Amino acid sequence: MSSDSKTRSFVSARIVAERAGVSRSAVSRTFTDGASVSEETRRKVLDAAGALGYHVNHLARGLRERSNIVCLVVADMTTPIRAGMVDVLTRELQSSGKITMVINTKADTDSVSTALRQTLNYRADATVVLSGTPPASLIETCLANGQQVVLINRDDKLVGSHNLGVDNSVAGREAFFLLRRAGCRRLGLVTSNAGTASLVERERVFIEAANADGMEVAVFETGPTSYSSGFEAGRRAFGRSNSPDGVFCVTDLLALGFMDAAVHEFGLSIPDDLCVVGFDDIEQASWESYRLTTFSQPLKAMADQVLDLLLDPQSAGSERILFEPIPRWRKSVRPGPR
Amino acid sequence: MSSDSKTRSFVSARIVAERAGVSRSAVSRTFTDGASVSEETRRKVLDAAGALGYHVNHLARGLRERSNIVCLVVADMTTPIRAGMVDVLTRELQSSGKITMVINTKADTDSVSTALRQTLNYRADATVVLSGTPPASLIETCLANGQQVVLINRDDKLVGSHNLGVDNSVAGREAFFLLRRAGCRRLGLVTSNAGTASLVERERVFIEAANADGMEVAVFETGPTSYSSGFEAGRRAFGRSNSPDGVFCVTDLLALGFMDAAVHEFGLSIPDDLCVVGFDDIEQASWESYRLTTFSQPLKAMADQVLDLLLDPQSAGSERILFEPIPRWRKSVRPGPR
DNA sequence: TCCAAGATTGCACTTGTGTGCAATCTGGAA
DNA sequence: TTCCAGATTGCACACAAGTGCAATCTTGGA
Numbered sequence: 001m002s003s004d005s006k007t008r009s010f011v012s013a014r015i016v017a018e019r020a021g022v023s024r025s026a027v028s029r030t031f032t033d034g035a036s037v038s039e040e041t042r043r044k045v046l047d048a049a050g051a052l053g054y055h056v057n058h059l060a061r062g063l064r065e066r067s068n069i070v071c072l073v074v075a076d077m078t079t080p081i082r083a084g085m086v087d088v089l090t091r092e093l094q095s096s097g098k099i100t101m102v103i104n105t106k107a108d109t110d111s112v113s114t115a116l117r118q119t120l121n122y123r124a125d126a127t128v129v130l131s132g133t134p135p136a137s138l139i140e141t142c143l144a145n146g147q148q149v150v151l152i153n154r155d156d157k158l159v160g161s162h163n164l165g166v167d168n169s170v171a172g173r174e175a176f177f178l179l180r181r182a183g184c185r186r187l188g189l190v191t192s193n194a195g196t197a198s199l200v201e202r203e204r205v206f207i208e209a210a211n212a213d214g215m216e217v218a219v220f221e222t223g224p225t226s227y228s229s230g231f232e233a234g235r236r237a238f239g240r241s242n243s244p245d246g247v248f249c250v251t252d253l254l255a256l257g258f259m260d261a262a263v264h265e266f267g268l269s270i271p272d273d274l275c276v277v278g279f280d281d282i283e284q285a286s287w288e289s290y291r292l293t294t295f296s297q298p299l300k301a302m303a304d305q306v307l308d309l310l311l312d313p314q315s316a317g318s319e320r321i322l323f324e325p326i327p328r329w330r331k332s333v334r335p336g337p338r
Numbered sequence: 339m340s341s342d343s344k345t346r347s348f349v350s351a352r353i354v355a356e357r358a359g360v361s362r363s364a365v366s367r368t369f370t371d372g373a374s375v376s377e378e379t380r381r382k383v384l385d386a387a388g389a390l391g392y393h394v395n396h397l398a399r400g401l402r403e404r405s406n407i408v409c410l411v412v413a414d415m416t417t418p419i420r421a422g423m424v425d426v427l428t429r430e431l432q433s434s435g436k437i438t439m440v441i442n443t444k445a446d447t448d449s450v451s452t453a454l455r456q457t458l459n460y461r462a463d464a465t466v467v468l469s470g471t472p473p474a475s476l477i478e479t480c481l482a483n484g485q486q487v488v489l490i491n492r493d494d495k496l497v498g499s500h501n502l503g504v505d506n507s508v509a510g511r512e513a514f515f516l517l518r519r520a521g522c523r524r525l526g527l528v529t530s531n532a533g534t535a536s537l538v539e540r541e542r543v544f545i546e547a548a549n550a551d552g553m554e555v556a557v558f559e560t561g562p563t564s565y566s567s568g569f570e571a572g573r574r575a576f577g578r579s580n581s582p583d584g585v586f587c588v589t590d591l592l593a594l595g596f597m598d599a600a601v602h603e604f605g606l607s608i609p610d611d612l613c614v615v616g617f618d619d620i621e622q623a624s625w626e627s628y629r630l631t632t633f634s635q636p637l638k639a640m641a642d643q644v645l646d647l648l649l650d651p652q653s654a655g656s657e658r659i660l661f662e663p664i665p666r667w668r669k670s671v672r673p674g675p676r
Numbered sequence: 677t678c679c680a681a682g683a684t685t686g687c688a689c690t691t692g693t694g695t696g697c698a699a700t701c702t703g704g705a706a
Numbered sequence: 707t708t709c710c711a712g713a714t715t716g717c718a719c720a721c722a723a724g725t726g727c728a729a730t731c732t733t734g735g736a
Contacts (some may be wrong), residue, residue, distance in 0.1 A: 065724085
């Protein structure tokens with residue numbers, strides 16, 4: 001409040017000590033739980049600290065002990081599902097006294113590697129990877145440095161790292177059953193060119209389930225995992241003969257694009273002419289224009305699990321922790337044959 | 339790669355120096371641009387560093403010079419416009435060698451204050467506030483500590499801080515002109531209970547413009563800034579006589595909810611029965627089910643401006659920097675009277 | 677009044693880095 | 707061979723914190 005200082009630099013414990021007329025240790029102890037300080041010096045220190053606007057330097061504190069920094073490596077943050085993940089994680093981490101550094105990167109290996117090195121530079125206690133797949137050697141380096149590594153929905157079996165993910169096979173199978181029950185005869189699969197392990201698994205299981213039942217699946221892949229790729233897929237699907245009457249889109253964004261093409265370009269009505277199943281349960285899937293039947297990723301539970309792992313440092317990782325996707329019945333799939 | 343160390347702790351320059359058989363200074367200089375090291379020691383150091391997986395500790399580096407940390411204080415990160423801002427900012431900051439700490443907070447003053455203190459604890463060079471309004475005294479503390487403060491779209495005139503924002507009055511006025519040109523006779527305004535200065539200004543200017551032209555405006559406020567508030571507003575607007583035929587929604591999310599209520603609950607057709615103008619130009623506004631006429635916030639330009647401010651430390655702030663919102667003509671407003 | 681136990685305090689070291697300064701090394705010219 | 711300039715190196719300090727240890731101060735009881 002008092003304008004006695006135009007310091008233009010962070011005030012340190014030394015400055016506070018000088019002003020309070022005590023030793024620097026006293027200042028340190030005042031801000032350390034359980035340290036021995038008399039009530040009087042404590043008050044003097046707090047007064048001086050308040051007047052000067054002192055805040056303990058967590059960076060310096062992190063030199064001796066853990067830094068309490070957790071890095072989040074993520075690409076494509078505007079995607080609703082990613083934004084949701086970042087949101088949950090940052091909030092949960094914060095409530096456990098950790099702070100989040102976000103590294104917004106591309107999904108390719110080089111960018112992720114650079115990101116992971118940054119993570120080490122900032123002495124993060126842990127790194128959570130939401131996008132891309134880091135090279136095994138770099139993960140090893142992180143582990144050797146005592147850093148924990150958590151991979152979310154990147155199902156490569158990488159030694160040492162914790163691997164969380166949603167059970168894609170359940171969703172793929174369930175999607176097929178839903179469409180079969182709705183009496184769909186010509187199945188389609190809409191996917192992206194991302195080639196992520198989770199997406200590939202959803203594709204595979206869906207197609208296998210259909211084949212096992214004697215049905216073919218037409219695959220539409222038109223670009224990245226986005227609304228417009230879905231839209232383009234819809235154009236192609238209905239711009240030819242033998243168009244599908246039941247599709248599984250490996251992502252909600254793709255599904256919404258696909259639905260819009262079907263409805264607005266070709267005048268189809270959902271679920272009468274076409275049934276659609278998505279995956280992710282982004283907020284937009286519940287909007288009145290879509291009411292998409294989809295699967296929800298239990299983000300909160302996954303974030304909680306991440307925290308459990310981080311707070312238990314000797315947990316060695318390497319096993320894969322699977323979460324059940326939660327089906328969200330809405331209106332884009334008929335309950336039975338038309 | 340070699341498994342000689344189960345250190346479980348970050349490797350420091352001292353360890354590298356020992357292994358390379360040089361002084362710790364040599365290691366430091368190897369990783370400092372322009373420092374004097376012979377080619378031979380440089381190689382020895384790099385070899386040792388590589389083998390041990392050494393990474394310079396940016397935290398310790400930040401003890402002496404600037405930390406290169408920028409804090410982003412944000413609430414409601416899942417909102418598309420916020421996710422977009424965070425995305426642009428993190429990317430731009432990164433490309434200038436800064437790292438972003440995200441503090442995910444509520445928008446109330448207490449939470450923002452706590453967030454700002456964290457910012458000081460981590461010795462961030464700068465804080466960018468996207469949500470909520472911090473108390474003036476705390477901003478002063480930040481400035482006294484030599485930290486820069488940038489407020490985005492929180493138009494309170496707070497001394498010392500940099501204030502960026504989009505020109506809300508232009509948008510409010512323009513929205514009215516669009517609706518008048520479309521021949522709308524019963525105007526509506528859909529807003530939230532957030533009470534943010536930007537939202538309030540958009541409301542005010544829109545209503546003033548209408549009044550100046552002799553038109554009344556029915557105001558609908560049903561909750562927070564969200565899709566469902568917009569939907570609820572739509573329910574109320576059309577569940578009574580004298581319902582509006584042209585509305586300005588202060589946010590795209592509100593607009594999309596409002597449109598969905600009008601279309602799916604009341605069978606209205608847009609833009610024939612109802613014209614809608616939004617604000618933000620989130621991705622969903624361009625989706626085929628909406629094609630919403632709205633105003634785009636020049637996020638990239640704003641992020642660039644933030645960077646300019648941060649890279650020029652003696653810029654004193656306090657003036658307000660306004661950005662023109664960019665109109666996005668789409669299909670939710672008729673080009674002329676019906 | 678004196679003594680001892682317990683509470684406070686400050687010194688000095690630690691963490692990992694960058695850098696000024698002085699000492700040493702190198703290489704080329706006389 | 708000698709000398710000097712320039713390149714390289716290492717010491718020691720600074721940065722901002724936490725903490726073990728010993729010294730000091732309180733306090734209470736005999």
